[in-house]
Amino acid sequence: MKHFFLTWLGTAVALLITSKIVDGFEIKSFVAALVAAVVIGLVNAFIRPILRVLAFPITLLTFGLFTFIINAVTLWLASALTPGSGFEIKGFLPALLGSIVLAIVSSVINYFLRVVE
Template identity: 35%
Template sequence: MYYLLRTLVTAASFWVALWILPGMDISSDSGTVGTSETIISLLIVSVVFGLVNAIVRPIVSFLSLPITCLTLGLFTIIINAAMLSLTVWITSFLPIHVVIDSFFWTTILAALIISVVSAIVNRLIGAVTE
């Protein structure tokens, strides 16, 4: 149940990032993306993002620990953006996928938006369930 709730929160944070950033979009191989396809694709992308964060992120965080300490934790933003880029690359092989333009700051801003929205919603959900 907890994983399903986290997946829904991540999907909602992806939706907020899609809504705010003009360089981030959902595209389809067939051309048009309807509302149901958008919801399903956001859920699939959030599952892939959760798997990337569970498998790859700990390794990358451990290997970049000296840089993270040197920058007083600011390198974590770059790690978040790298995990988002990896998620976008993995989902590019699916029929419906998230597209981020080539501008690097769009990825950074998307990672920040996803992190902040997820943290706020998780905090609200935690306060309600306690």
């Protein structure tokens, strides 16, 4: 359970850092980042697997590069599912850049959280 909360907090911090780096990727507060982390987790758990199965032929043809598009779409969808929460992505390009930056920042934060445990 401790690992779950640390991952949740790490993702929220990564969202805040990503919002400072990527224009058009907005997080208004830490509470909004916590809500966004939950919504992103739910979208990744339920919708992303369906998108990956449907997009498998395209992903295969592009040698996996289409996965970046799937990540951007799921992030953009999570933003669309939380109107007025303080989490907003203004367009596809910020979603694409945000998904890349978020993956890198989350990986670094989660690495340090694992070292602390």
